[in-house]
Amino acid sequence: MRDKSIKESRRQQLHQIIFEADTPTGKLFDILLLIFIMLSVLTVMIDSVPNIHKTMPNVLVNLEWFFTIIFTIEYFLRIYTVSKPFKNYIFSFYGVIDLLAILPSYLSIIIAGSQYLMVIRIFRMIRVFRILKLGRFIGATELLKASFIASRHKIAVFLEVVLAVVFLMGSLMYLIEGPESGFTSIPRGIYWAIVTLTTVGYGDIAPVTVLGQFVASLVMILGYAIIAVPTGIITVEMQKAEAKRQQLNTQVCSNCYLDNHDDDAKFCRRCGSEL
Numbered sequence: 001m002r003d004k005s006i007k008e009s010r011r012q013q014l015h016q017i018i019f020e021a022d023t024p025t026g027k028l029f030d031i032l033l034l035i036f037i038m039l040s041v042l043t044v045m046i047d048s049v050p051n052i053h054k055t056m057p058n059v060l061v062n063l064e065w066f067f068t069i070i071f072t073i074e075y076f077l078r079i080y081t082v083s084k085p086f087k088n089y090i091f092s093f094y095g096v097i098d099l100l101a102i103l104p105s106y107l108s109i110i111i112a113g114s115q116y117l118m119v120i121r122i123f124r125m126i127r128v129f130r131i132l133k134l135g136r137f138i139g140a141t142e143l144l145k146a147s148f149i150a151s152r153h154k155i156a157v158f159l160e161v162v163l164a165v166v167f168l169m170g171s172l173m174y175l176i177e178g179p180e181s182g183f184t185s186i187p188r189g190i191y192w193a194i195v196t197l198t199t200v201g202y203g204d205i206a207p208v209t210v211l212g213q214f215v216a217s218l219v220m221i222l223g224y225a226i227i228a229v230p231t232g233i234i235t236v237e238m239q240k241a242e243a244k245r246q247q248l249n250t251q252v253c254s255n256c257y258l259d260n261h262d263d264d265a266k267f268c269r270r271c272g273s274e275l
Contacts, residue, residue, distance in 0.1 A: 019081070043063045068102055068105035147238040166190055170189035173216075174188070181206070182205040196216060196223065199224070
């Protein structure tokens, strides 16, 4: 019984170090982790340069495997310290990112070149907001997330309208300009409409007729209005969410893995476990 209690105590201590940034050891662990993430991504980037790859291939490969082993150990430690790991960590956002960060190295054994997918590790840098306990950034992240969720239906309707405009304008330009001007098909016309509407303007296809240029001008003007719409939608939702925002800390419930509790919280707001 005592051994079980000691084991559980060690598990709790590991959980606090690995998942939280409120203690000196927890912050040190996560800062070291960030350094390893940056160095591993830098290694992959350098390895993609042909001259450097030819000069010291073994060194870079060894470094890549060193970081992969470190991240693999860390991944399984996270699983070990969480109760109900499949529910609370493995299939969570961070859990999926952590798994994707180590898979490319093992896949490279079977599929050549897949190790370059390790650049996905850069997404693990998202933890910097929690690690450095930048409260205002944690709140800002939650604010942005809540704003996107609240405005998802409006944005979906907006995208439907944009798609309708793109299909209409692309088809219209195919009829007006035809293959002679490079509009060889309706999909080609739709491609032109997307490029023009988003104000990218590659210039690989351009209307030559007066009517085509007139329609193109309308699409360009419409593009500026379309860019402003989602910005306005999200801004309104951000203002609404700002009024409800609370100061949050980095404590993570060891029972249900819920984070972002209030600064003065003593118990988890989901399961009631002591923090």
